[in-house]
Each structure stands twice: as structure tokens, then as C-alpha cells.
Amino acid sequence: MSTLTTARRPPLATMNALLSPRTVVVVGSHRTPGDPAGTYHQALRMGQFCGTLAQVDPTGASDGFRSVGEVPWRPDLAILAVPGPHLLAALDDCADAGVRAVAVVTATSHDEGLQLSARASRRGLLMIGPGSLGVLNPLPLVRLNATAIRHGVRAAGAVAEQDAEQDAGRVAGVAVAVRGSLLATQLLEEIWRRSLPLSGFVDLGDAANVSAQQVMSCWGHGTATQVVILGSSCLTAGLTAEVLSRVVPGSPPHPPLVVLDEGNLAPAQRRCLSALGVIVTESVAESLDVAKLLITQTPPEGSGLLIISDDQAGAMAAARTAALAGAELCHTDHPLRRTIDSLLPASSWSEGVLYLGDQVGPEHYELAVRALRDDGSVHAALLIQSRTGSRHGDDMVAALHQLLSACSRAHATGMLMAAALVDSPAPADGLPWYPDEQKAVRALVLASTGGAGHRPVGGGQDQRGDAPQP
Template sequence: MADGSARANPLDALFRPRSVAVIGASSDPLKIGGLPVSFLKTQGYAGRILPINPKSPEIQGLRAWASLREAPGPVDLAIIAVPAALAEGALEDCAAAGVKGAVMFTSGFAEIDAGGAEVQARMAAAAKAAGVRLLGPNCLGFMNIAERIFATFAPVVNAGVPPLGRIGLVSQSGAFGGFAYSLARGRGLGLSHWITTGNEADLGFAECVEWLAGDPATDVIVGYMEGCRDGARLRRALEACRAAGKPVIVTKVGRSEAGAAAAASHTAALAGEDAVFDGVFRQYGAHRAGSIEECLDIAYAATTAGPPRGRRAGLYTVSGGAGVLMADAASAAGLEVPELTAETQAAVRALVPFAGTRNPLDITGQVIQMEGAFRASLAGMAADGTCDLVVNFLSASGLSPATGPQIAADIAAVRAATPEVPHFLVTLASPEFRAVVEAAGCPIYDDPGRAVRAAAALAGLAEAFARPAPPDPVPGAPGLSVPPDCDEPTALEALAALGLPTAAFRRAATAEEAGEAVAAFGAPCVVKIVSPDLAHKTEVGGVTLNVSGAEAGRAAASAILASAAKAAPGARLRGLMVAPMRRGVAECVIGVQRDPSFGPVVMFGLGGVHVEALRDVTFRAAPFDEAEAMRMIGEVRALRLLTHPRGAPPADLPALARLLAQVSRVAAASPGLDGCDMNPVLALPEGEGAVILDAVLIGG
């Protein structure tokens, strides 16, 4: 860095180099090897630029060297813009010259075929051995806007550079990165860094995000992801951002089956279940957006407005209908729309008798021009104490030369008087209006729904920042080792041994013993076949419900043994198990599975059709705490079946959350556990807990 400030992170030499060599530099400023030289020259880079070209002693007016080995050191960053056949040699030159970081534009490696992947792996190993951090290959490079480092051949730079700002953008796709760059520029959004990661032979998306977490020039990170090879690294990066209070807003593609199929043919990254990404992003407080437009909407809000203290939205409007629209959008985005205090409502009515004052506060279109009424009513809402944020629909008032300036001044005054309540404006605006209100910390949108969603996203991010750090796995924590050929009672015993709440049961080797067990329980029981080979016991006649008394127990057991032996002649039968029938509020499912990116993850959903047919499930990476488990439970669409069951008291959600967190700790401590399916887990009424009725364990 030219100004000599601290360079604590080893990646600083790559992303904030004091000198840049361009291997394959071209005299043509429109060629891949010429563009970065041209950008560095014309965009004001203050460090040394060293074009490397064996054929020309001068490149675009700069002294050039025939080889990096001959160029004067030290060289922090080398840009490699040579054909694929020469890339390995260029990287060797970097190693020999003691270069700290390399950006390789060259394509023709892992994205093409197995041979290319082999060369790429060899280059990655060589870079690692030599201590050269490598961005790419097959990437568009990066830009550091503050320090005017344009280590890229992205032609979009020629159309203009966005203003310097606080948003760092990381994209796994160069073309999409260029598109996002252009969108940001078109909106006048300020960027700090723009990084594309290409084939990720060394540096990946996660590590770039982690570097931005520590970068003093960056406040907000926008990411574009197609896949993730190192889930642990991504979690660490997201947690670094969360701990630093830096919002991460990410578009991750591949949500649908069609998308996953497209992704599989496009990227070599392992495709885990997409819903696991939802869970991990929520766990670390990152906002997953559905589009780059939404990413930029939220990044704009995050760099303009302060964080709201909660989810209570004050909706201010000059149109009743727009108020309704915003209330709809608020509800869909998880914001509350509380009624304003009677005092504030009365005060507004004193100014405007026919205003709607409950919330939305509908001041009507004609009144906005009434002397003082706008400022007073808006100030009343902001200071009411019921609202953590204000969304303000002004129609096209921000365009009006007559009333716009006063409205802008009023908004700025209200914002200054109640700085803890951020404002989000919906209006078409002149540049002058925009300048005044943005300087006052109010972002402007031209769609009410987008403003509301951006406000809700900031509220969600602020909540995540206030949480304690997610737990790390505890070394030596008790884990599960799955016995070979694990059957249901063995699984329940193994879980019970770790302190998980499992249902009482008895094993019975014979029908006679089963009858005794039923009698001993003295309550209606379920009698089930025991076998490590039968996943669906009902389908082989292996389950009888509601059995009472020794005789009925014996009879049921005999029938089950006969039926199972006949229906599944190859299955190993290990007698029976008998358990009292249990009734609860609702049946749930808790699962553990091993995700290719994130390792052990825990799934939660309601039982039956909710998990299988409706896929109404939610995930988290293990381990997590009770509070996180409670948020997880809150995400299922069928939540009402737990909180408002028909004709029953609500379920004991804290107990369910404790169980989920406990399972997550076990999962994190059990490297030999490939899967676990607790189905059903019975949610009992408030205060009575939750109990695992059946479990299947799958060993590694």
C-alpha cells in the first residue's frame, strides 16, 4: 500500500499490492493482456506497474521487461494473462521472483476437461509450495477501487467506474460479476472491492469474504455463489463478518431442481441440498437474496441507513392504497405494523382531521403540501416509540420542484431528531432531492415492496449481529458410534445413553415375552418387529398399535413374527420391542445428515406429509445452541400445528429446541455418524418435554 498503513493479512499483498507485474502485457489496450495495463495507468494506480513481454521493451508507454525474473523487485502482485500453455511457466516465474500473489486470467483448465483439471491442481500445489496466493485461473480478476488497482480485464471498466464506497463484491462468476458491477455503477452505488474467483484453484469465495471482513475499507459484502467446496471456511468467513457487524448479502443459485441440474452441468462444485445453504446463511446472519437486484437494494440500505432496533415498522403514506400495499409487503417480510399510540394519533388528527392514523399513517396526497403538517406528522411517528423504522411512500413528490425541497428538508430534520429510527423512502426523486435525503441517511426506492424488504433485511441483519457467536464443536464431547447392523432399540439405547429423551420400551425375544411386556406396562402398547434390515416395518406387517394385556400382546407378537418372516424372508429378525402408546401435540422429525459442503447438519420438520411430500423442513450446520434451534423451529410453514394445535395445548417448544441443540452437539462430535432419522419425535404439551419414539442410525 502506498501510504504505508498496516498490512496485517497475508492477502493484503495480493489485494493491496505496492507493485503489479502484468505477465503477457500487450500494447493493445483492448486485449486481455493490455486492459489491466491500461486500467492501472489511466485509473490512477500509485504503485509500480511492470509490464512483462518478451518481445517489447515498452508497453503502452511504460518500460517493460522480457521476463518477470529480470524485472526489479519486490513484486507484490503478478497478473498472468498468457495462453494456457504458458501459464504454468508464468507461475514458476512468480515463485522464483518471490511474488506474493498472482491473478490468473487464463482459461482452459478445470472448466474444460480432466487434463485441464490436472494442470490446475499442479499449479495450485506449486503456488502453495512457493507461498504465492493465487486468484483464478479462469477469472476476471479483481478491483480495489480505493487504491485504484484494476487487476482485471473486465471490459465493463471502460464504460465507467462506480464511485468509491463501502460495498465489497465477491463473485464466483466473472460474467455475473461484470453484470453486478455495471448494475451498481448504474445506480451510483459505491464499491470498495470487486473480486471474481473463477476456478478457485487456491483462493475461494469464502476466503475472499473473510478478507473483506477484516478490510477497513469495506462495510458490507455482496456475494454471488454457485457452490461451496469448503463449508467450514465459509462458516468461518460468515462468522467473521457477523462478528465485525458487516452485513453479508448473497445470491446463491441452484435453488430449484432445474437450477440444480443447470448448476451440475456448469460447475464442478459438489451439490449439497440447497436448503442447507438457507440454514447456514440464517445461522450466521447472512441474508440470502433471490436476485442481484435485491442484493444491491439491501447493500444500498445498509450503507445508507443505520440498523433498526427491531421489526416494528411505521408506514407513512400519501396514498391509502400504497399504505395497504406496504402493510402487505411488511407482513410478507416479517415486519410488524403496530398501532401508533393514542397521543400521536390524536396529534396527527388535530393537524389533519381525515388522516388515517392507526398505522399506516395516511396523511393523504393533498396534505403533504400543507404547511408543517408533513414534518409534524412524520416526526410524531418517528418519535412515537412504537416504531423501530419508518417506510415513507411519497409517490412522485421527490420529483416536484415546488414541494420537493421542503419535503427533503423535513425528512432530514426528522431523521436528525430521531437518529435511532431509520427511514426508507419510496418516491421518484430528482438528483437534488436524492442528494439531500441520502446525506441524511435515507435510502430511496421506486417500489414500495423493495423498500419494505430492504428495511426488513436490515432488521434481520441487526438481530443477527446482536446474537452471541455460534458455538464451536466441543473437543472430546460425547459422540455416537453407530454399532454395526444397528436396529431400532439399539439406536434408542445409544441416544438415551447420551442423555437424549427416548421413549420407554422393552425388548422381547418371543411372543410370550412380548405379552409379558405389554402386561407389565399396564397401558395400551405398540408392538414392533426388530430388525436392522427393515426400514419400513409397517409394510411387512411388523407393527401393531393399541395392544392391551398379555394375551393380546402375545397374539399380536405372534402375528407380527409370522407376517414379517413371510413378507421379508431375507431380513434378520431380532424379536420384538414393546412400548406404551404415547400421545402428544404433534409428531416431528429430527434428522442428521452429512452434507458434502458443511458436514453434519441437523434437519427439523413436522412428521408425515410435512417432511416427505411438502418438504417443509429446515436445516442448520452442527453444532448450534438452543436459541438457534428455536429460530429453526420458527421457520417451518406448519408451525401453527405446534403453537395452535386444534383442541390441544401448545407444544413444549423450548424442550424441542433443547433436543435439537443436543442432537446438533452429538452430530458434531460423531465423525462416524453418517445419518440419523428420529421419526417420530413426539412434541408434548408445554412443560412436558419432547420424546424420541423411533430412531434409525446410519454408520459411516
């Protein structure tokens, strides 16, 4: 069953119960180590959930309440980790107790999942699952890790600590919506490995009565989400242009949307998504390469790519990749060329490439980038720094770090910038460093062509990630 529906959208207050709950109950036996209910309860405690938490064991074999109705407060969200034959009874127990949203983590057959979804809808419950890995909201006033993913606990804690050091209005990160535990695990582990800030995660499961559109609407209303990554399996049925236009947020401000093609998108559907301003990617790595840029920098209003390098051959190869991907390269007759020639007489300008020469120091990159920012006609820049013929070391990395930081959202330069350190480990500082020029130029082209027109970070950010109430 597709999670793409045209059903009436639930109130945002109800969506908040799923994505940023204040009260959570875990339903299921946790008598022995490894029991699913115990795993989820432990993840919530280790993630330092900021709300109220309780355990319910319908069998009465472990500590906790026997039913959700016995809990002395009304849960926003229930995590259902009971055996399949008992799921319908657990759903009814939640509905009777006034629960607003459930995450069914138990796996079932397709038909059983449809039955659960229908029952949840009739009883007025939002449901993700069955077979869902759950929900993550690591923002400082929530700290929700209702998943069974090991890295999810670490990611939530790490991001919450980082966010606590920032101004309340400056929290920004990537939100992820998928269907399927394998892709969910790959994305969360790679987000953690890259030290990217995570603002939200949901695995919709096999038969959710919540659609991708509803989740994105909640993330897009004044939340801390700067970019959304959506697995294409969330959009599997009836992908016509008319349907897609209802799924993709219609007018700015809203976060850029990255759709990770899991192999189920037809060429016409990919073209339709691209025409709507959606960034379509081929892999987990490529999706996060793009997200890294869009988290840290404001997408430009326009196009025009220039590659600045001390490695002419590598830069020319990157320019060819950019051209094949549809990028608009800065031509040799670009009006900025005269300024560059006067500042850097040893440089040369070819199609989309500014070659700085073979004896390059940090000051050469700084002069070139300053000229680009002052001119304003170049909308994306790739800085390639190789070991060959350069004073490659800590001073060069520090200079490039400063240049990337200057293009951050706090300064809103209107130019996307990435750096490729060839044959050298990139710093783990959250800035858009890449291990080679091909990855970097691909991310730049996708981000600059698909991210324009989307919202920048601004006021109205919420440390819970709540959507504003109607």
C-alpha cells in the same frame, strides 16, 4: 472447486497484497489492441493506480521486461494474462521473484485450474482464477482497477473522487466477491448506474486457493467496507450449519453480509444463512436495493415497520408484502398513535400504515418522521409519495431528501428509512430512493431483519482499505 475451504488463513499482510497492493506487474503479450495483458495494463493506468506498475512479456515481442525476476522491485500482485500452456511457468516465475499474490485472468479447463491452484499453494502464492476478471480497490490511496470491465474504470475513478472529498474516517461502501464474469459484470455495471460507492471487488475465478471467508475477513478488519455482497457460488460445497457458522463473521463489529442466491442454495441452506443474520437476496437488483440502505444508514436493533403515505391503496399493498416477508408491522394500538393523531388530525392509522390523507405537503411527512424519531420505537419507515392528490414537485422531493439525509449514519438515528417516488424519477444522490413501494419495502424488510447487530461506520477507516497487521 469451491472457494470455501477450512485451510489455514493466510496472514492479513498477504491478503493486502491481493486486495490493496502497492506494486503490480502485468504478465503477457500486449503487441496488438485487445490483447488481455494490454487491456489490464490500460485499465490500471486509466484508473490512476497509486502504486508502482510494470509490464512483463515473456515472449519479448513487446516493450517491458522478459521475466518478473527482471523487475527491479518485488511485486505484491501479478496479473497473469498469458496463454494457458504457459501459466505454470508464469506462476513459477512469480514465485521465484517473491510475488505474494496472482490473479489468473486466462481461462482454462477445470483440471488445469486445479493444477494451477495446487502449484500456487505449494509455491506460497495466493491465487484467484483462472478465468478471474480480477480485483478492484477504488479507495483514494490505491485506485486499483485490475479488471477488464469497462464500467470498472469509471466506477473506480468516480468513487475515488467522491471519497477524496470526505473525511478519512468516513469512507464507506459496498464490497463484492463473486465467481464468474457474467455476475461480476452485472453487479459492477449496476453499482455504477446507481452511483453507489464501491470499496472493493474480487472475482475469485474457477479454482482460487483464496476463500470467500478470507476475503471477508480482510474487508471486515477496519476497512472502508460497510456491506459485503457475496455470490452464492462462492459457497457451493458442504454448506452445513457448522461450515456456514465458520464462513459468516462470528461477532460484531463486522459488515452486514448479503448473499445473492444464484440458484444453487437449498431451502435448508437459506434458512441456515438467515438464522446466522445473513441477508439472502434473489437478484442483483434486490442485493443493491438492500446495500443502498445499509451503506447510508445504521441497521436498527429491533423491528417494527411503519409505512407513511398519501396513497392508501399502495401503502396497504406494501404492508401486505412486508407481512409476507416476515416484517413486524406497527399495529393500530401502537403507543405512538395518540401523538400522531394530535399532530396530524387528518391522518388515519391501520395495520402498519399511516395514511396522511389526500392533500399532503412536505410538512406532513416532516411532522410524522419527527414523531417517529422522537419516540424511538419504530425501527423502519417507508415514505411513499404518489402523484395522485399531492403537491408533488421539487419541494416534496427536497423535503424527502432532507428526511433521508437526517437518517444517515452521521446522525445514527437507529431507524432505517426509505422513500418510494411513484411514477417519478428518483434523484441520483446515493440515498435510498426506490421507483416503487414494493422494491422499497422488500429492501427495508431484508435490511432491518438481517442487518441488526452489525457494525456502524466509525474510526479506524483506512484510505487504502488495508487490514490491520497482527
